[in-house]
Amino acid sequence: MYYPILKGKQFELTALRELVGHIASSNVCPILEPVNLNLAPLATTISELTAAGISSWVVINPSQSEFASGSASNTFASLRTHLATIGTGQGSFVPCIKIRDASDAPAIALLKSFTIPFVAYIEGIVTPALVVDLMRASAVALNPDKTNISVWGALPRAVLFHDGFDKKARNLDYGIESYYSNLHNGYRAFPNAIGFGDYTILSERLVEGGGPAFVVTLHMSYLDPSRSTKMYVRHFSSYSDNDSQSDPGGKFREALDLLISHVSTNPGNFINTAGLQEFITLHGTRHYPGLGIIKKASIKHHIQTLSTW
Incomplete structure (x- = not known):
């Protein structure tokens, strides 16, 4: 199963809602970390995913963006309250405890005291002592590049x-x-691995803010059968007036023209996803929707591509 790791930003949540009906519920389980104190959009997303039979892990001790100052103590209760206002049985999620590493005492204390079934998401190194505590979790998401299998196996x-x-x-x-x-291929070599995950076409590091870009780049993921079905990303970048932040719409259309030209000459390169279709529609209208919508379409394409694996 594929576990895309997403922050609860508006365009990421919208991407998930728009993928309902395009991804199989048995193939995808998002891991979501809230970043906004207003949990209503996240609750709406969870509700729509639940209605489609898609489970989700939700971090109940978030620590980024609006939660960076330590405002996360009541996240679990607040989110359940929001879901209750939507309607009985209209939304459910698996509580997920995020642990920075073995030195994250508050998160480990929460893990030891939590009384209902939960999962864990480890950002850093896993130690043998932490593994003992993690045995309480129903499942654990971890980065195998940071810890040897002799520890987490x-x-x-x-x-x-x-x-x-x-x-x-x-x-x-x-x-x-x-x-x-x-x-997506390699995880199967580990008998205790139930799935794989990534941060889609975003970085693990949360990037706040942003403004007009000097260059607009579209990121499109694909599985290459000629290279052992490994995943690669094609980058389509604007090329005019790279020293100026003016005319982001024109730069978007330049990058989009390159993408559509590539799709036309390489029709089997990308899976025909809802995200790709969104770019094709934008190419037809020549409309510039803003950078958030562009990221949303690329995220949709990435998730749907791996959901077929």
Whole structure:
């Protein structure tokens, strides 16, 4: 099963809602970390996923963005209250405890005291002592690049994830293509692994804010059968007036023209996803929807591509 790790930002939640009907409920389980104190949009997303039979893990001790100051103590109760206002049985999720690493005492204390079934999401290194505590979790998401299997191999149910996206400081720095991952194939080599995960075409590190870009780049993931079905990302970048932040709409259309031209000449390269269809529609209208919508379409394409695996 595929476990995409997403923050609860508006365009990420919208991507999940728009994928309902395009992904099989048995193939995808999002891991969501709230970043906004207003939990209503997250509750709505959970409700729509639940109605479609899609389970989700939700971090109940978030620590990023609006939760960075330690406002997460009542996240679990608040989210359940929001779901209750939508309607009985209209939304459910698996509570997920995020642990930075073995030194994250507050998270480990929460793990030891939690009284209902839960899962865990480990950002950093897993130690033998932490593994003992993690035995209480129904499943554990961890990065195998950071800890040897000799440590985490005893966990009965593991989700293996890593940050496969080669994020650049500037869009100008992206080449035509970059390697993403082979974890969707490799996780099967571990008998206790129940699935794999990643951060889609976003980075593990949360990026706040942002403004007009000097270069607009569209990121499109694909599985290459000629290279052992490893995943790669094609980057389609605007090329005019790279020294100016003016005319983001024109730059988007340049990048979009490159994408559509590539699709036309390489029809089997990308899976025909809802995200790709959104780009095709935008190409037809020549409408620039804003960078958030562009990211949303790429996220949809990435998730649906891996949901078929």
